[in-house]
Amino acid sequence: MSIELNARIPAGPLAAKWDKHRFEMKLVNPANKRKYTIIVVGSGLAGGAAAATLSELGYNVRCYCYQDSPRRAHSIAAQGGINAAKNYQNDGDSIQRLFYDTIKGGDFRAREANVYRLAQISVNIIDQCVAQGVPFAREYGGLLANRSFGGAQVSRTFYARGQTGQQLLLGAYQALEKEIAKGGVTMFPRAEMLDLIVVNGRARGIVVRDELTGRIEPHLADAVVLATGGYGNVFYLSTNAKGCNATAIWRAHKRGAAFANPCYTQIHPTCIPVAGEHQSKLTLMSESLRNDGRVWVPKRKEDVGKNPTDIPEQDRDYYLERKYPSFGNLSPRDIASRAAKEACDEGRGVGPGGRGVYLDFADAIKRLGEDRIRERYGNLFEMYERITAENPYKVPMRIYPAVHYTMGGLWVDYNLMSTIPGLHVAGEANFSDHGANRLGASALMQGLADGYFVLPNTIGDYLASTRLESVSADAPDVKAAVADVEKRTRTLLGINGKRTVASLHRELGRIMWEYCGMARDAGGLKKALELIPQLREEFWRDVRIPGAGTELNQTLEHAGRVADFLELGELMCRDALHREESCGGHFRTEHQTPDGEALRDDEHFAYVAAWEWQGEGKPQQLNKEPLVYENIKLSQRSYK
Amino acid sequence: MNLTLQVWRQPGPEADGGLKEYQASDISPDMSFLEMLDVVNERLIEAGDLPIAFDHDCREGICGSCGMMINGVAHGPSKATATCQLHMRSFRDGDTIVIEPWRARAFPVIRDLVVNRGALDRIIAAGGFISAPTGSAQDANAIPVSKQDSDAAMDAAACIGCGACVAACPNGSASLFTGAKISHLGLLPQGQPERFRRALNMVTQMDLENFGHCTLFGECQEACPKQISIDVISRMNRDFLRAAVTAPSDRAASGGDG
Ligand SMILES: Cc1cc2nc3c(=O)[nH]c(=O)nc-3n(C[C@H](O)[C@H](O)[C@H](O)COP(=O)(O)OP(=O)(O)OC[C@H]3O[C@@H](n4cnc5c(N)ncnc54)[C@H](O)[C@@H]3O)c2cc1C
Ligand code: FES
Numbered sequence: 001m002s003i004e005l006n007a008r009i010p011a012g013p014l015a016a017k018w019d020k021h022r023f024e025m026k027l028v029n030p031a032n033k034r035k036y037t038i039i040v041v042g043s044g045l046a047g048g049a050a051a052a053t054l055s056e057l058g059y060n061v062r063c064y065c066y067q068d069s070p071r072r073a074h075s076i077a078a079q080g081g082i083n084a085a086k087n088y089q090n091d092g093d094s095i096q097r098l099f100y101d102t103i104k105g106g107d108f109r110a111r112e113a114n115v116y117r118l119a120q121i122s123v124n125i126i127d128q129c130v131a132q133g134v135p136f137a138r139e140y141g142g143l144l145a146n147r148s149f150g151g152a153q154v155s156r157t158f159y160a161r162g163q164t165g166q167q168l169l170l171g172a173y174q175a176l177e178k179e180i181a182k183g184g185v186t187m188f189p190r191a192e193m194l195d196l197i198v199v200n201g202r203a204r205g206i207v208v209r210d211e212l213t214g215r216i217e218p219h220l221a222d223a224v225v226l227a228t229g230g231y232g233n234v235f236y237l238s239t240n241a242k243g244c245n246a247t248a249i250w251r252a253h254k255r256g257a258a259f260a261n262p263c264y265t266q267i268h269p270t271c272i273p274v275a276g277e278h279q280s281k282l283t284l285m286s287e288s289l290r291n292d293g294r295v296w297v298p299k300r301k302e303d304v305g306k307n308p309t310d311i312p313e314q315d316r317d318y319y320l321e322r323k324y325p326s327f328g329n330l331s332p333r334d335i336a337s338r339a340a341k342e343a344c345d346e347g348r349g350v351g352p353g354g355r356g357v358y359l360d361f362a363d364a365i366k367r368l369g370e371d372r373i374r375e376r377y378g379n380l381f382e383m384y385e386r387i388t389a390e391n392p393y394k395v396p397m398r399i400y401p402a403v404h405y406t407m408g409g410l411w412v413d414y415n416l417m418s419t420i421p422g423l424h425v426a427g428e429a430n431f432s433d434h435g436a437n438r439l440g441a442s443a444l445m446q447g448l449a450d451g452y453f454v455l456p457n458t459i460g461d462y463l464a465s466t467r468l469e470s471v472s473a474d475a476p477d478v479k480a481a482v483a484d485v486e487k488r489t490r491t492l493l494g495i496n497g498k499r500t501v502a503s504l505h506r507e508l509g510r511i512m513w514e515y516c517g518m519a520r521d522a523g524g525l526k527k528a529l530e531l532i533p534q535l536r537e538e539f540w541r542d543v544r545i546p547g548a549g550t551e552l553n554q555t556l557e558h559a560g561r562v563a564d565f566l567e568l569g570e571l572m573c574r575d576a577l578h579r580e581e582s583c584g585g586h587f588r589t590e591h592q593t594p595d596g597e598a599l600r601d602d603e604h605f606a607y608v609a610a611w612e613w614q615g616e617g618k619p620q621q622l623n624k625e626p627l628v629y630e631n632i633k634l635s636q637r638s639y640k
Numbered sequence: 641m642n643l644t645l646q647v648w649r650q651p652g653p654e655a656d657g658g659l660k661e662y663q664a665s666d667i668s669p670d671m672s673f674l675e676m677l678d679v680v681n682e683r684l685i686e687a688g689d690l691p692i693a694f695d696h697d698c699r700e701g702i703c704g705s706c707g708m709m710i711n712g713v714a715h716g717p718s719k720a721t722a723t724c725q726l727h728m729r730s731f732r733d734g735d736t737i738v739i740e741p742w743r744a745r746a747f748p749v750i751r752d753l754v755v756n757r758g759a760l761d762r763i764i765a766a767g768g769f770i771s772a773p774t775g776s777a778q779d780a781n782a783i784p785v786s787k788q789d790s791d792a793a794m795d796a797a798a799c800i801g802c803g804a805c806v807a808a809c810p811n812g813s814a815s816l817f818t819g820a821k822i823s824h825l826g827l828l829p830q831g832q833p834e835r836f837r838r839a840l841n842m843v844t845q846m847d848l849e850n851f852g853h854c855t856l857f858g859e860c861q862e863a864c865p866k867q868i869s870i871d872v873i874s875r876m877n878r879d880f881l882r883a884a885v886t887a888p889s890d891r892a893a894s895g896g897d898g
Contacts, residue, residue, distance in 0.1 A: 021894060053774040068695060069761050071801055072703040088781060133770045133775035133825050135794040144786025166702055167797060172767035189758070212750060235641040241697040275670045280678055282698045312706070383701070385716075386725050387672075452774045500682050546690050551652060552751045554693055556683065 001614050005625040009113040009411040014631050015095075016115045017108060020629035021414070022457055026464035033058035036463050039206055041193045043070030045165070045444060047125065047544040048429025053587050055184030055458055056175075062219060063176065064188045064208065065241055071173040072369030074229050074241040074445065078165020079286035079380065080386050081157035082148060082444040084122035090147055093154040095119045100632065102442060106407070106435020107584035107600065107636050109261075109608075111627065113414060114432050115535075115615025121449040126158055128452055132171040136160050148321045149440035150287050151332040151639075158443045162379045166392070168444055186302070188219075192557060194485045196224065196423065199477045200469070203423035207485045214550040216423075216485050218478045220470050223459055225423045226252060227451065229429035232265065233517040234565040234572065235517070236509025238403035245561040249410050252573050258409035258585060258623060260431035261516065263576035264322035264570065266438055266585045267518050268404035269336035272355040272387055279560070282402040283387060285359070286380055287440040290329045292364035292373065292398070295320050297348040300462040304350050305628050307359055308396050319343055325640040334437045334585045334598070335639060336373055337401035341518050342596070344400075344614050351398045360396035370395040396557055401518060405443060407434045407585065408575075411610040411625070414449060415458035419610075421466070424459060426450035429606070436584025479580040491557050497542030501559045504539050506560070508569055516573050521589045525577040529570065533617070536566040571611060571620060581605045593636075602634050641667045641733040645680065647692055648740040649751050657749065659738065667804060669729040673716065674699060674706065676728055680754035693752040701725040701865060707807070709740040710752045714804040714863040722865040724800060742807035746814065746850035753870040757803050766845035767838040768821040770830050789827050798866040800858035808863035811852030816860035818846050819872035826879055836883035843880045 010021040028036065036059050040051040043065040051063040085098040098119040103110055126144070128203045130136065136158050136249045137145040146155040160167035179185040188498045190211040197205035197218060205220035230245035232238035240311060253259045274491055296316045318341055321328040331339075335436045341348060350356045365373055370393055374381070383391050397515055409431040412420050414434070416509070417424050427447040434442065471478065515528035539562065582598035583605070584590040591599045611620040643664040650657025664680050671679070674696050681691035686746045694804050697705040701722040708723055710716035716726045731737065739753065749757040785793075788805070797820070805816035825831035855875060 047773075056773045067697055067703070067705060068757060069704075069801065071761070071764075072697055072705050074698065074703075074801075076703045077698045077700055124775075126780045127777035128772070128774060129645075130780040130783070131770065131772035131830055133793075133828050133830050135790050135797050135824070136780075136830065138785055138787050138790045140787050141783050142786050142790075160797075163702065163798065166800075167794075170797065174764060175772075175774075177761060177765040178771060187761075189761075206807050241703065242699060243697050276668055278668060278671050278675045278679060280672070280675050283700055382720075383725070386721060386727065389729060413724045456774070498686075502678065504680055543817055544685060544687070552693055552754065555691060572889070 003419050003623055004413065005258070005419070005610055005623055006413060006583060007111065007625060008415060009111070010414065012062040014112060014116050017113050018120060020042070025461035028464045029458045030058055031184060034060060036060060037062065037221040038223050038225065039219060040225045040227060041206060042073065042227030042427070043176065044073035044075035044227060044229055044427060045114055045169055045172055045175070045447035046451040047446050048073065048176050050225055050227060050426055050455045051185050052175035052178065052179050052379050053177035053452050053456045054173060054459065055182070061179070062188065063185055064191045064193060066190065066211065068189050070176055070187060070189065071170065073169060075169045075246055075444070076166045077241060078164045078444055079284065080288040081149065081159035081164045081441040082168065083123070083149065083156050083439070083441040084126045084158060084445065085119050085156060086123055088144060089155045091154045091505055092326065093156050097154065098156065099120060101152050101618040102433065102439060103632055104544060104637055106437050107598065107637055108434030108435065108602070108606070109627065110433055110584050110627070112629060112631055117454070118433050120448055122455045124453060125445060125448045129168055129171050129192060132175060134171045135143065135165045147288055150290065150330045150336070151439040153411070159288065161239065162377065164359070165444060168448065182629060193248045194560065196255045197478055197479045197481045198255050198420060199471050199475060202468070204419045204471050205478065208483050208520060209485070212552055214483060214553070215549070216489065218473050218482050220471055220473065220478070223424065224284050225424045225426060225455060226410065226429050228429045231565070231568060232403045232406050234508070234569050235403040235512045236505050237274065237279060237282050237513070239268060239282050241280060245564065246487065247561055247564045248565040249425070250419065250568055252410060252418065252423060254613050255420065256409040256613065256639055257420045257423055258612050259408070259571065260608050260610045261408040261575065262572045262611065263516065263579060263586055264407035264436050264584065265332060265403060266407060267401045268335040269333055269340055270359060270399045270582050271402035273398055273400040283383060284402070284404065285382065285397065285399055287333070289359060289377060289380060292376070293329065293361050294318055294363060295357055295359055297330055297343045297350060304348060304354065305333040308350070317348070322343035324639045331639045332437060332439065333588070337518055338587060339403055339510065340590065354399045356398040358396035359399045361392060362396070367394065373601065405438055407431065407436060407625070410627050411608065416454055417458070417462065422462065424455055426455055436586055445523040489556070492543070492556060493545055493549050495540065495543050497544050499538070499542045499544060501543060501545065501555055501562055504535065504543060505562045505565070509534055510565060511535070512569050512572070516576055518590050519587050520576050522577060525573045528573045529577070532566065532570045532573065539563065539566055553636040574619065575609055575611065579605060579609065600636070627635065641669060641728065641731070642729065643667060643734070644736040646736065646738045649692070649752055651751065653748055653750055663812040667728055669727070671728045672699065672724060673710070673726040673728065674724050693754050695754050696724055699724040702800055704802035707804055707810070709807060711738050714742070714808040715865055720865055720867045722800070727740065729800035729821055742803055744806045744812040745807065747803060754807060759851070760801055760803060760814065761820055762815065762849065763842055763845050764821065767834070767841035768825070770825055770833060772830070773822040778783050783829050785829060793824050793827040796820045796827070796868060796872050799868055800866060802865065804863040804865060805860035806851065808857065808859040809852065810857055813856060813875045814849070814851040815854035816864060816868060816870065817874065818842050819876035819879045820868050822876045822879055826875065836886065837878055839876060839879035843876065
């Protein structure tokens with residue numbers, strides 16, 4: 001059976017679609033909104049914004065997060081900034097340009113209509129955030145400041161020092177707390193969604209485990225939103241927070257939601273290199289650093305062990321400036337990451353294990369003075385020094401690419417609804433707007449666009465045009481979903497084998513990084529497709545989870561997440577194997593131009609790959625949503 | 641390096657707790673403090689014991705999840721550093737390290753090093769926001785904000801809500817936390833309409849929770865991983881006093897719809 005992938009893109013000219021759609025959507029009578037309950041899983045930018053806004057509109061909202069407070073969602077860690085087509089700098093920006101840059105940055109693998117809407121909404125986001133008191137950086141005249149980010153030649157990124165995500169999330173969190181106090185939102189912290197409840201083909205609730213008591217209970221609603229973030233932790237080491245997971249979207253996938261483009265992962269070029277086996281996560285150094293830092297490696301292999309300040313100018317290879325003169329150090333992430341890997345593969349990498357390149361601020365400090373640099377990046381420099389014990393004002397930073405963001409996610413239509421009616425997906429958890437590569441400062445934009453402006457409109461349309469029967473906690477589908485979760489929890493606790501969850505997770509991460517990382521080929525992917533099921537089998541046979549299920553048990557929580565990664569990892573490899581082209585973050589070594597750039601195959605692969613669950617032990621079925629470009633001419637990306 | 645750990649173990653909120661000793665051998669000075677605990681935990685699991693429960697998530701010093709008393713100091717010996725950003729090179733081979741949860745009446749222990757900090761969320765819910773429903777905003781550049789005010793607001797807004805200020809305070813006061821939010825919003829033009837009402841409602845909520853009173857010891861600013869200045873407390877007190885004098889009717893209406 002093949003599912004229908006109807007993207008429900010409104011007809012009409014691109015620039016008028018969203019307006020027209022908003023007019024055509026049905027509205028819920030204000031007095032009736034209170035009667036509807038909406039579950040929002042996730043309190044990051046997407047979930048926090050959606051929950052607060054839906055409550056402001058009058059809906060009855062229940063919001064969930066696994067941390068002890070909604071303010072700690074992983075969005076808090078975003079550093080660099082948020083894009084918006086405000087054109088405050090008068091440097092030629094426009095909605096059309098942000099739209100074009102995003103489509104091109106995504107290597108022509110995103111939907112035109114969604115991206116255009118994102119660019120349109122971007123301007124409202126900045127207004128909204130300022131009104132909430134987000135302290136964006138300002139110029140002396142009191143107006144907002146901007147910086148540049150990769151993949152753009154205009155300055156459209158708004159920022160709050162190196163803590164933009166924190167400040168945006170606190171804005172959404174404060175709005176959420178305001179609604180909690182009013183009684184419009186009920187918040188469930190330390191609560192993990194472990195399954196989706198589908199009744200008569202519609203999403204009607206979730207199964208939740210209370211992390212403190214271990215109680216497993218159904219929570220019912222009229223519509224469900226998943227805003228549970230990305231799945232980069234399938235690689236074990238990534239820039240994501242330790243708790244980031246795929247569980248919510250993976251369980252929804254197994255209940256019928258198609259998973260789109262799972263292999264599109266973003267490897268960020270500027271992270272602090274791995275220090276040793278004990279490494280538990282990787283720390284990002286914001287892309288904004290590439291505004292002033294210059295990336296280089298020694299020209300000759302023999303120089304890699306030398307003190308960088310002793311290597312004279314003529315012996316350095318500023319490879320990004322050399323290869324991509326017009327974008328230089330601000331080339332998009334996928335390109336900058338691969339270039340770093342190539343330099344290190346050639347034996348010119350620096351630092352432990354030769355897996356590092358320099359990001360050098362000496363010129364910028366000479367030009368602007370140390371104070372200006374401190375003002376721009378002070379907290380990032382401190383963070384670097386704290387981790388590495390090296391002073392980046394004096395010696396160049398060492399950086400290396402690391403897994404950072406997942407463009408893939410649950411398939412959604414223009415209304416952000418998945419293939420399960422009533423199940424909406426927002427933020428990094430969906431696949432929507434970034435194609436095969438996300439530009440810097442665009443995830444915050446997308447999360448807030450989805451949460452503040454898109455979902456509150458489209459959910460109303462769903463509710464107003466759907467007749468929903470009442471569902472009780474003892475309906476057979478509800479009881480069955482709860483029983484599934486209980487059984488799985490019991491099974492996990494009962495294995496009592498020898499291996500720690502962390503060791504299995506690390507092993508999965510190594511397989512994924514080796515075979516499904518920055519460069520992929522058919523041989524390696526096939527190998528991974530043999531190794532992952534073996535590891536999964538070992539997990540279910542030999543994992544050891546001490547403690548009980550009826551109390552706070554962090555090992556059990558971790559085990560459940562790793563179990564899902566062990567299934568998702570396989571799908572990622574299968575998707576990567578089937579996509580016989582290179583595009584954005586998906587680089588198949590078999591498909592490259594003579595000068596080593598990604599070689600797309602638009603004739604055969606200009607589609608969204610939406611994988612459909614077929615049952616345990618059976619491979620997912622591939623469904624295709626063709627990508628139709630009516631406004632943009634497909635071209636080979638060039639940043640030269 | 642080889643270390644001796646004395647770690648607070650407490651199986652549940654109602655159970656008794658106590659310090660237990662563990663050897664942490666072969667620890668690399670490049671490890672973060674939490675990575676050291678990861679290693680200890682993996683060894684505990686392999687030995688058939690229960691791992692030490694502690695909160696953590698971002699491991700970048702920004703989410704505010706982590707936090708423990710390390711040798712009696714909130715977040716340990718490095719200044720302006722959250723526990724997750726503390727590295728083992730700050731210790732010496734052979735050291736004994738005592739690790740305990742936040743100690744404050746308002747933060748009951750849940751298990752081992754994990755505490756309940758829900759009171760901090762309730763203080764924000766009482767008024768730590770600007771009421772600007774989605775869609776109601778004017779153009780972002782319509783209200784200029786002086787760079788100085790905006791920078792000062794950002795200094796206060798940097799709070800990560802970890803609770804170290806409360807844990808470090810001999811009285812268990814949440815004044816640094818509350819003052820930081822009151823200052824962040826009160827320094828901005830957008831925050832003016834609700835400024836005094838906000839101070840009144842947040843301080844009232846703080847008093848309702850089990851936090852102690854501030855007697856300006858200043859331990860909080862020493863412990864704060866984001867170096868938030870104790871000046872925010874003076875600002876809070878000024879706004880609160882003015883609110884208490886000028887808007888008594890607001891007090892009755894507090895506790896929610898602020
Ligand atoms: C270090 C770093 C820096 C970044 N910097 C930038 C930047 O400068 N600009 C930019 O645009 N983007 C940046 N990004 C990307 C961006 O931060 C994220 O893509 C975005 O914040 C994701 O938001 P979200 O709301 O989709 O998910 P998240 O913020 O990850 O929130 C997920 C929520 O879901 C909850 N959750 C997850 N699973 C479950 C479950 N099973 N049950 C219950 N709750 C669950 C979590 O508790 C959390 O509340 C950065 C990312 C990283 C890692
Ligand atoms: S784990 Fe996030 S601040 Fe330490």
